[in-house]
Amino acid sequence: MSNSTSTIDWVRCPSCSAFVYRKRLKRSSGVCPECNHHFRLSLPDRLEQLLDAGSWAPEPEVEPLDVLGFADSKPYPSRLEEAQKKTGLRSGALYGRGAIEGLPLAVVGIEFAFIGGSMSGGVGEAVARAADIALRDRIPLLAISASGGARMQEGVVSLMQMAKTSQAAGRMRAAGLPFICLLTDPTYGGVTASFATLGDVLITEPGAHIGFAGPSVIQQTIRQTLPDGFQTAAFLMERGMVDIVVAREDLKGRLHSLLKAFAAAAAAAGEDDPAARGCRRRPTARCPRSPTPRASSAASRGTSCRPRASPRGRAASS
Ligand SMILES: [Zn+2]
Numbered sequence: 215m216s217n218s219t220s221t222i223d224w225v226r227c228p229s230c231s232a233f234v235y236r237k238r239l240k241r242s243s244g245v246c247p248e249c250n251h252h253f254r255l256s257l258p259d260r261l262e263q264l265l266d267a268g269s270w271a272p273e274p275e276v277e278p279l280d281v282l283g284f285a286d287s288k289p290y291p292s293r294l295e296e297a298q299k300k301t302g303l304r305s306g307a308l309y310g311r312g313a314i315e316g317l318p319l320a321v322v323g324i325e326f327a328f329i330g331g332s333m334s335g336g337v338g339e340a341v342a343r344a345a346d347i348a349l350r351d352r353i354p355l356l357a358i359s360a361s362g363g364a365r366m367q368e369g370v371v372s373l374m375q376m377a378k379t380s381q382a383a384g385r386m387r388a389a390g391l392p393f394i395c396l397l398t399d400p401t402y403g404g405v406t407a408s409f410a411t412l413g414d415v416l417i418t419e420p421g422a423h424i425g426f427a428g429p430s431v432i433q434q435t436i437r438q439t440l441p442d443g444f445q446t447a448a449f450l451m452e453r454g455m456v457d458i459v460v461a462r463e464d465l466k467g468r469l470h471s472l473l474k475a476f477a478a479a480a481a482a483a484g485e486d487d488p489a490a491r492g493c494r495r496r497p498t499a500r501c502p503r504s505p506t507p508r509a510s511s512a513a514s515r516g517t518s519c520r521p522r523a524s525p526r527g528r529a530a531s532s
Pocket of ligand 1: 227228229230231232246247248249250251
């Protein structure tokens with residue numbers, strides 16, 4: 215819970231300034247009992263909250279590489295070492311298999327405390343490998359994002375991850391497997407502009423900030439005052455950028471409902487064949503699936519290969 219002023223036992227809420235007893239905050243899943251402010255969670259805490267106890271089976275992390283020999287105020291390897299010590303992670307992203315109320319899924323998540331959740335080659339590889347697990351085991355994929363954008367120390371290698379992770383999302387879609395994106399506070403830059411907004415369902419929490427460029431950059435560029443609540447969850451929900459804003463206490467239950475609905479839609483479509491989950495459109499190069507009619511439930515629409523709604527499409531391609 216990093217966005218707070220804290221002493222050992224007490225945490226100051228950045229929203230209402232109340233001092234909250236740390237254990238009480240832990241009991242309330244990192245939500246301020248006074249004002250409902252959702253504190254940022256570390257990735258391990260997030261996984262613990264969402265996944266069934268004992269179900270998480272992480273794969274070995276992808277080691278980060280200093281491909282450019284980059285140094286700003288300090289060499290990149292020193293920054294990596296600091297981040298590794300601070301977070302206990304090697305690369306800043308975890309991926310593997312888990313379960314939500316008994317339903318299995320592949321999961322990948324980014325740790326914001328690791329160099330601002332920036333997308334390195336290792337983070338992109340973790341996303342691609344998580345998709346590979348989902349495709350191999352024919353299970354849904356959940357991507358949990360928290361990022362400031364690209365990792366400048368890896369230059370073009372970092373930027374390449376946008377294409378790489380978008381391709382991973384594309385493979386999920388082509389296979390007709392559900393891909394759920396949980397965008398947590400904050401999700402920005404190349405992560406927003408790639409896999410984090412390419413899921414069948416985009417979920418976020420109240421108050422989360424999501425965007426491409428930050429508000430101060432936009433304000434300086436367009437020289438206009440931005441509206442209240444710009445880039446917050448409610449603002450984006452109203453404009454169709456995200457599908458659901460869910461309070462943290464309901465998040466696991468909502469994810470379970472979605473997974474259950476996706477599984478029911480797949481079962482109604484016949485069996486585990488990706489073609490059976492296809493859309494009614496004729497097969498095309500973009501949508502090479504069989505034209506088998508699919509189930510008509512709302513859930514099955516989430517696995518269809520229809521183009522994305524335009525607001526999100528624009529955001530993802532900006
Ligand atoms: Zn508060």
